[in-house]
Amino acid sequence: MEVATxxxxxxxxxxxxxxxxxxxxxxxxxxxxxxxASDLMSNVLAFGRPHAILLTGLTSPQTVRTAEVADCxxxxxxxxxxxxxETIELAEGSGIPLFVTPLTLYxxxxxxxxxxxxxxxxxx
Amino acid sequence: MxxxxxxxxxxxxxxxxxxxxxxxxxxxxxxxxxxxDKLPKILKSNRITGVPVTEDGRLVGxxxxxxxxxxxxxxxxxxxVGDVMxxxxxxxxxxxxxxxxxxxxxxxxxxxxxxLDRTTDTLAGIVTKGDVIESMLGNLEIDYREEGLRTxxxxxxxxxxxxxxxxxxxxxxxxxxSISEGGExxxxxKKTLRRLGMHPDVVRRAAITVYEAEMNVIIYAKAGRVxxxxxxxxISMVVEDEGPGIPDLEQAMAPGFSTAPESxxxxxxxxxxxxxxxxxxxxxxxxxxxxxxxxTLRVSFHMEEACA
Amino acid sequence: MCLSxxxxxxxxxxxxxxxxIDREITGGYATDLMSDxxxxxxxxxxxxxxxxHVNVVAVASMKDLGAVVLTxxxxxxxETLQKARDEGIPLLGSNLxxxxxxxxxxxxxxxxx
Numbered sequence: 001m002e003v004a005t006x007x008x009x010x011x012x013x014x015x016x017x018x019x020x021x022x023x024x025x026x027x028x029x030x031x032x033x034x035x036x037a038s039d040l041m042s043n044v045l046a047f048g049r050p051h052a053i054l055l056t057g058l059t060s061p062q063t064v065r066t067a068e069v070a071d072c073x074x075x076x077x078x079x080x081x082x083x084x085x086e087t088i089e090l091a092e093g094s095g096i097p098l099f100v101t102p103l104t105l106y107x108x109x110x111x112x113x114x115x116x117x118x119x120x121x122x123x124x
Numbered sequence: 125m126x127x128x129x130x131x132x133x134x135x136x137x138x139x140x141x142x143x144x145x146x147x148x149x150x151x152x153x154x155x156x157x158x159x160x161d162k163l164p165k166i167l168k169s170n171r172i173t174g175v176p177v178t179e180d181g182r183l184v185g186x187x188x189x190x191x192x193x194x195x196x197x198x199x200x201x202x203x204x205v206g207d208v209m210x211x212x213x214x215x216x217x218x219x220x221x222x223x224x225x226x227x228x229x230x231x232x233x234x235x236x237x238x239x240l241d242r243t244t245d246t247l248a249g250i251v252t253k254g255d256v257i258e259s260m261l262g263n264l265e266i267d268y269r270e271e272g273l274r275t276x277x278x279x280x281x282x283x284x285x286x287x288x289x290x291x292x293x294x295x296x297x298x299x300x301x302s303i304s305e306g307g308e309x310x311x312x313x314k315k316t317l318r319r320l321g322m323h324p325d326v327v328r329r330a331a332i333t334v335y336e337a338e339m340n341v342i343i344y345a346k347a348g349r350v351x352x353x354x355x356x357x358x359i360s361m362v363v364e365d366e367g368p369g370i371p372d373l374e375q376a377m378a379p380g381f382s383t384a385p386e387s388x389x390x391x392x393x394x395x396x397x398x399x400x401x402x403x404x405x406x407x408x409x410x411x412x413x414x415x416x417x418x419x420t421l422r423v424s425f426h427m428e429e430a431c432a
Numbered sequence: 433m434c435l436s437x438x439x440x441x442x443x444x445x446x447x448x449x450x451x452x453i454d455r456e457i458t459g460g461y462a463t464d465l466m467s468d469x470x471x472x473x474x475x476x477x478x479x480x481x482x483x484x485h486v487n488v489v490a491v492a493s494m495k496d497l498g499a500v501v502l503t504x505x506x507x508x509x510x511e512t513l514q515k516a517r518d519e520g521i522p523l524l525g526s527n528l529x530x531x532x533x534x535x536x537x538x539x540x541x542x543x544x545x
Contacts, residue, residue, distance in 0.1 A: 035535075036529070037462060037531040037534060038464060038482065039392055039463055040392050040393075040482055040483075041392035041393055042392070042395055042401055045332045045335060045401060046332070046397060046400075046401040046404060047504070050324075055531070056392075057463055057465060057468050060304075061304060061306075061307070062306050062307050062393070065306065065307025065311055065335065066307065066335070066392075068311055068314065069307070069311065069314055069328070069331040070332065071324070071328060079468075086304070094311065103544070104461065104462070104544045105462045105468075106462040106480065106534055106538075106544035109530065109531050109534040109535060109538075110537070110538025110544060112535075113535025114535065114538055114539060119528070119529055119532035119535060120529050380507070380509060381509075382485075386466065386487070390465055390466070392464070395464070395482070395483060
């Protein structure tokens with residue numbers, strides 16, 4: 001089945017992943033242009049594209065730093081994993097919305113891809 | 125945003141914004157021929173307390189509720205606006221900075237200033253204290269979200285300095301083994317470069333580079349520092365550490381090679397991508413290392429060919 | 433779905449076939465963190481990761497995973513490949529990034545838990 005691919009609002013992502021938002025006043029109308037699934041922040045820094053939603057299992061403050069530096073639109077943590085307070089604090093400060101989905105990283109990525117969120121271009 | 129930053133930002137905004145961006149453009153005006161007894165209805169229906177008087181688009185005076193009250197108390201004999209209005213009006217040009225409007229409103233203790241277009245000398249709008257506040261708050265909001273107006277535009281900055289060569293430099297200290305602080309330098313540098321008005325692509329690559337370099341220092345060294353210098357065309361960075369040094373640089377540059385402990389890998393770093401990442405981001409890349417002494421990394425970025 | 437079909441459908445490189453390329457894959461799992469794989473991956477899962485060090489095979493073997501797919505054309509370290517041969521763990525490779533590879537696996541019906 002072919003689905004139209006394109007940007008997806010944070011609202012729809014949140015809904016489709018059954019995710020909760022753990023930062024204040026999430027800008028749900030913002031759009032993620034691409035999906036990025038990684039637990040290696042170096043990889044996100046190296047190959048991430050601006051305005052990606054970062055799906056990860058890593059909840060340390062470095063995830064927020066990485067999202068900030070790599071211009072990610074939001075971060076969604078998998079496995080229902082609540083990040084430590086310092087991660088949330090940092091995210092509030094740098095304006096990166098954080099979501100938590102009960103799905104695994106695999107299922108969350110698979111679902112968004114199936115719904116039409118494109119990935120990052122293949123590496124050359 | 126803390127209080128001090130907010131105040132600085134407000135100060136900046138009053139200089140950076142012009143009157144035009146704050147003024148109300150849809151201005152109610154009256155003709156000098158209007159009968160005085162018609163004035164209250166116009167003021168009331170527009171919820172204003174004063175109105176500019178124009179003739180063929182040119183400002184000839186201003187009439188306020190106060191003038192009306194004085195006229196009515198003074199027996200209110202049939203007159204037109206032109207006879208009662210204040211002819212000497214304080215005005216401001218639309219291209220003047222907002223700070224001029226603030227000081228004029230204050231100095232002449234008036235509630236509103238008619239705004240004139242400098243080229244045609246006709247009435248372009250009106251600005252009140254409320255407009256100024258609203259405009260600044262509105263812009264602060266944008267600023268807060270995008271840091272948009274907080275850019276000094278580097279090119280302008282460098283043009284303003286008269287010298288044979290100009291260089292802006294600043295430095296950051298990195299504490300070794302402070303894993304939880306990893307990324308702080310990258311974050312600070314990113315904000316700084318953005319405020320300097322640099323191209324987002326350059327900002328991003330410089331921030332990524334410094335993030336990786338910072339993590340390397342944190343993972344392997346006792347301490348280090350990042351020195352950044354910016355001239356009109358380049359950003360150069362030197363990252364030095366007092367660490368163990370790298371015995372085999374070629375091996376260290378190979379993607380996937382890493383000597384990081386599992387604890388670091390679990391933090392999403394140490395997967396052997398750091399140096400290759402840096403090399404990929406920077407336009408020039410040099411690394412020197414002496415085992416037992418430390419490592420020095422030099423990278424640079426061009427500002428113009430941002431999307432190369 | 434069997435591993436060889438998946439490999440064919442998604443153009444995966446077979447780095448080492450694990451001695452049985454037709455083995456059944458029952459689910460998918462993705463992480464770059466060993467502790468997550470240890471905690472959450474299920475026997476028979478296809479594990480999508482960017483990590484190329486030897487611990488990947490050690491964990492895959494310990495958890496009886498179906499196979500490991502390395503993303504972004506990453507090559508296993510020599511000791512990783514050796515360990516895969518010792519443990520009979522299939523090692524495959526893809527030029528895709530994790531999000532895209534997972535997406536395509538998901539569309540083939542390889543679901544996560």
